[in-house]
Every structure is written in C-alpha cells, then in structure tokens.
Amino acid sequence: MWRCTQVLIALNICLFANPLHSIESSLSGYARIIAGVIDDKNVSYLGYDNSLSFDQHSLVGLQGQLEFSSALSATVLAEAHSNSNEDSEVKWLYLKYQPTTSSFIKLGQLRTPFFSKSDVLNVGFSYPWISPPTEVYIDYLMKNFQGIDFRYAYLQDNYSAYLEAYYGYFDGEVTKGDFSIDTEVTNLSGLIGELKFGQFSWRAAYHLGDVSLMIADLETLSDNITSMQTALGADFNDTIDSLHTCGRAEFYQIGLEYESLNNFIISEYTLVKPQQDFFPDMNGFYFTVGRHFNNLSAWLTYGNRQDSLEDAQTEITEQIDNTPTPSSQEEAISLATLQGLDAGYQQVFAERQKDNIRSWSLGLRWDFKTNTALKMQLKQVKAKQPNNATFAVEDSNFDQKTNILLIGLEWVFE
C-alpha cells in the first residue's frame, strides 16, 4: 500500500508539474544534541539512568522540498536518531497541492497530528521544553501514517480559524522501551479545529482508528480459554472479549496557548480511550507558564497522568468455585486445567501497567543565535503507585520518585 502511495506521488508530480515553471528546490533541517541523567540508581526514566548519556533524544533531520509550480510541491524528511529504538529513516514523504491560498491537501506519509506539537516533536527549536511533557506526549503512539490530510484556513480581521481533516492507515511497529508490537491501524482519521484570537490560540481534536495489536501470548491464552469454553459448555465470552487486542480507539485533545512579548502559557489535555478492556484509558494534562527576557526564557510545567484499567473478568473463577469436588481423574485434570487458565489470565491482567504520575519541570532556554538555542530542563517525576509504566526499575526499594536533568542544544538550518 505504501508503494502505491509512492507511485501516486510520482504520477501526480508528472501530471501536475507545469513545464513552464522551473522546478525550485530547497534544503533545510534541524538537529538536537541532548544529554540527560537521573539521580537514582537502578532506575531508568525516558531511557536515561544515573550516568550521563546523549543517546536518547539526539537526532538530525533533513528536509528537501521540490516546488513544481506555485500550487504543487513535494517534501521528503529523513531523520537519523541516536536512540536505537527509533528508526533512522524517511519520516515524511508527501505531495502538497494548494489550489487556493486558504486550503491545501497533502498526500503521502505524514505526521499523525495527535497533539499541538506532534508535527514538530523532533524540532526542539520550535518549543520551550527539551522533552515535551510525557504525561500528554505518549511516546509509543504512532508518529506517522499513510494517507491524505486536508487543511482549510479562514482568516478574518480579528481572528483566524483552521480546520484540518485526515484519513489513512498505519502499519508498523509501536515501541515502548525495549518492547515492540506489530500494529495495524485502519480507518485512522481525525478532525482538528484551531482558533487564533489575539495572543491566544485554541486547538481541539478528535481522532479515531481501528487498532490491531499483534500480541501472540494474549491470542494463545484467548484460544485456550475458547477451547475450554467449548469443552465445558461454559460461558467465558466476557473473558475472551477482554483479551481482544483489536478494536476501535478514540483520542480527544484540547490545547490552549497564549503568547505575548513577555509571557507565555501552553496547556493540553488528552484522553485516549481504547475499546479493548486490556488497555488503559489514558488521561494526560500539562500546564506550562513562562516568561521571556529578550533571548532568554524561563518556564515552569506541571504535568499529570491518570490512567485507568478495567478489572479482570471473573467468569473462570466463578466456574471453578461452582465446580463440585472431582470424582474422577478426568474431572480432576479438567479442574486443574481450568485453574491453570484462570491463574494465567489473572496474572496477565495483574501485570498490566498504567501511568499514574505527576511531575514538575523547570526550564531555561537561551537563543544565543537566531537559529540555535541552548536549553536546560530539570524535572521531578513522582508515580502515585508502584508497578507503573513510567519507570524501568531494578530496585525494589525505589521510592517512585526521581529527578532528571536534561541539557540540550537545538539547531535549525536552511
């Protein structure tokens, strides 16, 4: 399917390129060198531990653009990452057609516009933090999709309004820490509205998609429970449904920004609601307030993440409780198998992780050149309960609280 999109882009270039219009090309890019360290032993957060490392967020991006006519252009953006969990590859490849000044269509491989800053997540020069608040900016949501994106602008004297709609699919791996899951999202679509009024801008977005996660262990467990249900003539349908890794997921987002000569505010709230019981509903929120002092900015961010999980089903447990004492070896084996299945199911559900965290961050940004900024971010993260997805912990005495220091150099060039 991706090959089809590439061919379509090439065909469009041939069909719509105006032979009288000389093709103009441009090259631009960005780079970030980020160093980070945390103050706890045997704990990892955002991939950093207690030794200074540069290998999590450092990257280089290069964007090439060909303008075939005043209305038609093609853009390719490739990134090289220091983080081995991030693929160094072409991230964007799209054709942009702008028939009027107020609208454009993009076709190809695009950024998934979940968040206010998701289009520029790797262009650190464009935002104040080094690491955008992870309470909202969930790093394992797919960052790209294949499809079409339409954007319309409505400019009035006192305000500007923008409407964006997209449709497409994602087929690839979703990575969290060292784990990768083959994922397919079809009917991926979204509607985004933006309003800019004076120094304020608002953004509201709704996204949805049919998600299929390939988790072999869950499929095997589900198959085993289905077989047992058939053998016993029991009703384990809710249990089997709770192990489904395919279903619709919805995503809601609202954002607010205020920026004046001296002060700025950035805030976002997000809610991710998967239909599947196995995965948590994710509520994220952050609020950043900052002040500019010429080329120096200082800011403070509060972040909060509150995930909620559905309880495990109890059909198999109830079946075990209602089973009379086995009177034969066959019944004893059947009961033992059922108990094993129940134990496996309950364990799988008990091991699900969720993020319940709050954080405070303090940061500085110094634009010492027009295209280069030096940043510092100090963040304290506290989990509200153990066994959360925030930290990778090897120390059972960990107090669920850590401090991370990030220092970074952000650069854009053209």
Next chain:
Amino acid sequence: MNRPLPLLLTLGLLCQGTLAEPKTIHVITNDKSINALNKKKIKQIYMAGDYSEIEPLTFAKGNQWRVVFNHAVIGLQESRINAYWAQMKFTGRAEPPLEFENEQAILGYLKNNPGCIAYVPAHINLPPEIRVLYTINY
C-alpha cells in the same frame, strides 16, 4: 557592596528596549487594491504565510527594524518568531515572509511586485508610487 553594580548593569540591559528612543515604522505597498490596514490585520498577514492573499516582506534576521516591527506589531520576541517559523516550515503549513537585507532591496522588490506589503523606517524617502498603509510608533 560588590553586588549592586553588576545587578544594575543586568537590569539596564534587560530594560534596554523599553528605555530607547521611540521608533516609527511605515507599513507600505505599491498595490492600489490594498486598502488601509490595521495592526491586527498586518499581524495576521505576517503570521499567516501561504494562507494570506497579500505577500508580506520583511528584513533579514538580526536587522534592528525587524526586531522593532516584531515587538510592536507581532507582539513576540525575535526568538519566538524564529521558533514559530521553524514550526510552520517543518510542518509544511507555511513559509516565512521573504527576507531582504536593507530598505533599498525591499523597495526594489515592492516596486516590481504587486500584492505585497512591507515595512520601512519612517525616515526613508519613499518613491511616489509607494503608499503608507499604517504607521507604527514604538
């Protein structure tokens, strides 16, 4: 007693922009179809990029008049303007205004390209075909 002097110097640097003499800028065009503009509309044209029917022209980064214009009309620090256009550029949404090194380069482009607006310091002598759309005192 050693502290007050560096502190005063720092404060002085921070207040530099606000204590400087007032500066006057004319927003100009040579296009008869462009009518008088207010500050909000000028800001919108300069920040909308490709979405605007009117093409805005600006000075290159580091030019003092660009800084004055960005403070007085856009209401943002120079660093924030640069960050904003980095965001627009790498999202493929809009391109920043065309940049020119000096007033003569801007006037030269403006004379030959209808549909544009620009800004120049008020002390610049304007050719007769150029109209002033708005005056900014900052």
